[in-house]
Amino acid sequence: MNRRYHIVMPPRFFNTYSREIEELEPRDPAARPIRMYTCGPTVYSRAHIGNFRAYIFEDLLQRHLELRGYKVHRVMNITDVEDKTIRGAGEADVPLQKFTEQFKAAFFEDAHTLRIKRADEYPAATDHRYIDRMTEMIGVLISKGLAYQADDKSVYFRINKFPDYGKLAHFDLTQLQSTGRVKHDEYDKEHIGDFALWKAWDEADGEVKWDSPWGQGRPGWHIECSAMSMALLGDQIDIHCGGVDNIFPHHEAEIAQSEGVTGKKFVRYWLHCAHLLVDGQKMAKSLGNFYTVPDVLARGYTGRELRYALLRVHYRVPLNFTWEGMNEAHESLGRIDEWLARLRECSASVRLARSHAGQARSVPYTFEDALDDDLNISAALGFLFESIRETNRAMDQNEMDAASANAWLEWWKRINTVLDLEAETDVAIPDQVTLLAQQRENARREKNWKRSDELREQISALGWEVRDTKDGPKLTRGAGSA
Numbered sequence: 001m002n003r004r005y006h007i008v009m010p011p012r013f014f015n016t017y018s019r020e021i022e023e024l025e026p027r028d029p030a031a032r033p034i035r036m037y038t039c040g041p042t043v044y045s046r047a048h049i050g051n052f053r054a055y056i057f058e059d060l061l062q063r064h065l066e067l068r069g070y071k072v073h074r075v076m077n078i079t080d081v082e083d084k085t086i087r088g089a090g091e092a093d094v095p096l097q098k099f100t101e102q103f104k105a106a107f108f109e110d111a112h113t114l115r116i117k118r119a120d121e122y123p124a125a126t127d128h129r130y131i132d133r134m135t136e137m138i139g140v141l142i143s144k145g146l147a148y149q150a151d152d153k154s155v156y157f158r159i160n161k162f163p164d165y166g167k168l169a170h171f172d173l174t175q176l177q178s179t180g181r182v183k184h185d186e187y188d189k190e191h192i193g194d195f196a197l198w199k200a201w202d203e204a205d206g207e208v209k210w211d212s213p214w215g216q217g218r219p220g221w222h223i224e225c226s227a228m229s230m231a232l233l234g235d236q237i238d239i240h241c242g243g244v245d246n247i248f249p250h251h252e253a254e255i256a257q258s259e260g261v262t263g264k265k266f267v268r269y270w271l272h273c274a275h276l277l278v279d280g281q282k283m284a285k286s287l288g289n290f291y292t293v294p295d296v297l298a299r300g301y302t303g304r305e306l307r308y309a310l311l312r313v314h315y316r317v318p319l320n321f322t323w324e325g326m327n328e329a330h331e332s333l334g335r336i337d338e339w340l341a342r343l344r345e346c347s348a349s350v351r352l353a354r355s356h357a358g359q360a361r362s363v364p365y366t367f368e369d370a371l372d373d374d375l376n377i378s379a380a381l382g383f384l385f386e387s388i389r390e391t392n393r394a395m396d397q398n399e400m401d402a403a404s405a406n407a408w409l410e411w412w413k414r415i416n417t418v419l420d421l422e423a424e425t426d427v428a429i430p431d432q433v434t435l436l437a438q439q440r441e442n443a444r445r446e447k448n449w450k451r452s453d454e455l456r457e458q459i460s461a462l463g464w465e466v467r468d469t470k471d472g473p474k475l476t477r478g479a480g481s482a
């Protein structure tokens with residue numbers, strides 16, 4: 001494995017802001033980690049698999065960057081106060097905190113099921129530290145003329161005063177003026193596109209309110225992310241992710257607020273994940289095609305299978321979720337499991353390959369190279385399955401020796417830090433067991449049957465079973481072993 005001769009280019013990603021593929025140049029990779037902000041769940045109901053598609057894309061991105069040697073500091077916010085959480089708590093007649101708690105717990109449970117790596121921080125919007133930060137930012141925006149309090153007592157961002165507004169979504173403000181129906185309370189605003197930074201309290205908000213210089217009320221959704229991002233990652237961050245739904249108005253508004261306050265470029269790379277469709281249609285409760293993680297598990301699939309199904313399509317391509325696709329995920333993982341089991345047996349065998357065909361080949365870096373190319377997971381998985389086919393063929397023909405099998409297992413270990421797709425029950429053969437098996441094979445060659453039997457018992461005591469096959473000794477987990 002000639003890593004030295006492998007020229008590594010920086011990973012390249014499609015930046016929604018420029019609409020171009022750009023090389024990743026973190027602000028200061030030597031001195032600090034990549035700062036990554038990912039918009040998290042709004043905890044008013046259980047997140048659906050479309051939400052998790054975006055979280056899995058972010059997981060893939062973080063893990064790939066880490067495989068490439070970058071340190072990543074990732075923040076994912078929890079939106080626990082906005083219109084839907086307040087409405088939900090009101091309908092359930094419970095305090096907001098109590099209402100959102102259950103969905104927060106469900107989110108973490110589902111993320112765990114899908115093997116999504118935990119973010120470094122999960123700030124909640126209702127944390128007083130962030131509420132303080134939000135009111136502080138709103139104050140600055142008002143003082144700069146970028147925000148105003150309207151007759152309805154709410155505070156709005158004045159988009160006409162921020163010339164870059166619309167640059168992320170790539171549309172111009174005149175489009176906003178022609179949007180049909182105008183709600184009654186929209187008349188209080190100067191411009192139809194002005195968005196709320198602070199929403200004045202009204203009866204529907206019940207107990208949900210905070211004091212502010214503009215009277216009691218609550219923050220708007222957009223300012224929550226600007227404030228939490230700035231509080232935890234600083235004025236300027238490297239990567240900001242979300243689903244395509246977040247581009248407008250949410251992320252557009254985040255740029256306006258953050259840059260309005262600091263005067264500095266807020267985000268270097270904006271990455272957005274495409275929609276998830278179910279049977280070619282938009283997922284909707286009314287269509288009966290709305291699924292959560294437990295819905296999928298209830299059909300007999302595993303979290304690992306769902307992870308694979310949500311991971312395998314390039315993040316900028318809409319993913320069509322089907323049950324047939326889940327069955328394919330099951331089959332694909334079965335092939336990986338079988339391949340790993342064969343490699344482990346082969347690596348534990350002491351026989352040499354008949355030829356060196358399996359050995360001559362060094363394990364390449366194509367997998368990582370594919371992911372460097374805007375996270376081209378389809379090409380990366382294509383390469384994995386091609387490698388499985390080739391190495392299986394080599395093992396069929398007894399052209400794979402233990403060292404080569406080990407090299408492939410090491411390769412798998414490396415790429416699996418990104419994929420995280422290994423079966424829970426798969427246990428690597430401990431070195432001690434491998435060593436005993438080799439000693440036993442030597443004893444057999446010397447026709448020292450007594451010693452061979454002793455070694456078999458020692459192996460058995462460690463929970464493994466050694467079988468002598470025509471291809472040599474094979475190790476399997478012993479019956480009844482933990």
Ligand SMILES: [Zn+2]
Binds near residue numbers: 038039040225250
């Ligand atoms: Zn956000």
